[in-house]
C-alpha cells in the first residue's frame with residue numbers, strides 16, 4: 666500500500682516507481698512490458714513519465730524497447746477522445762517515441778464490419794501471438810488499473826459476466842459508465858501480470874477501495890479480484906484511502 670497526499674503527488678510517485686520497475690527489467694536484459702489503463706489518474710501517471718529524472722545510480726527507461734498493451738478500451742472510433750489509446754498516445758507514447766510495432770492498442774469501432782466480440786477475439790489472438798513458446802500470454806511486468814467509484818477495474822463492472830469469463834479478452838456491452846460498449850482483459854489475463862498496480866484518487870473511490878481491500882466478492886466489487894503473481898500494489902491518495910479499515914486487511918499479502 667502506498668499513499669500520497671493528493672492526485673498530483675500520487676501521479677508523480679507512481680510515475681517514478683514505474684520508471685524504476687521498467688528500467689530494472691531492462692537492466693536484466695528483459696523486454697519490459699507495460700499494460701496501460703485509461704481514466705483520470707492512469708493518464709496523469711503517463712503524463713508524468715516523460716519528466717521523471719532517474720536517480721544517479723539508475724538507468725533511464727529505453728522507451729523504444731517497451732511493449733505496450735491495454736487492459737481495457739472503449740469501443741468507439743479511433744479518433745474519439747474517449748479512447749484510452751488516444752489519451753495514452755498524447756500523454757506519453759508520442760513524446761517518448763515507443764515504436765508502432767511495440768504499441769498494441771485494442772481495436773477501435775468502425776473498422777470494416779468488426780463487432781466488439783470479433784475485436785476482443787482479435788486482441789486475444791494478438792496476445793497469444795506475442796507469448797513466449799509454450800505460454801498463452803506475454804509476460805507483463807506491470808499492469809496498471811484505475812478503479813471506478815462502484816469498484817470496476819478495466820471494463821469489468823459489478824455483476825458483469827466479464828467477471829466470470831475465462832477468455833483472455835471480452836467485449837462488454839451495456840456498461841453503466843459511457844461509452845456503453847467496451848473491450849476488456851478478464852481477471853484470467855490481468856492476474857498473470859507480475860505486478861498489478863491499482864491506482865485510485867479522490868473521495869469518490871474511498872468506499873470501493875475499502876471494500877476491495879476488505880475481501881469483497883469480486884463479482885460485486887471487481888477491484889477485489891485482481892492480483893499480480895509477484896506483487897499487488899495499491900497506490901492511493903489521502904482521499905481514496907480515507908475509508909480504509911483501521912485493523913488491517915483480510916487479503917492482499919503481496
Ligand SMILES: O=C1O[C@H](COP(=O)(O)O)[C@@H](O)[C@H](O)[C@H]1O
Nearest residue numbers: 702703704705706810811812813
Ligand atoms: O472507464 C474507465 O474507468 C476506469 C477508472 O477511471 P477513472 O477516471 O475513474 O480513474 C479506467 O481505469 C478504465 O481504463 C476506463 O476505461
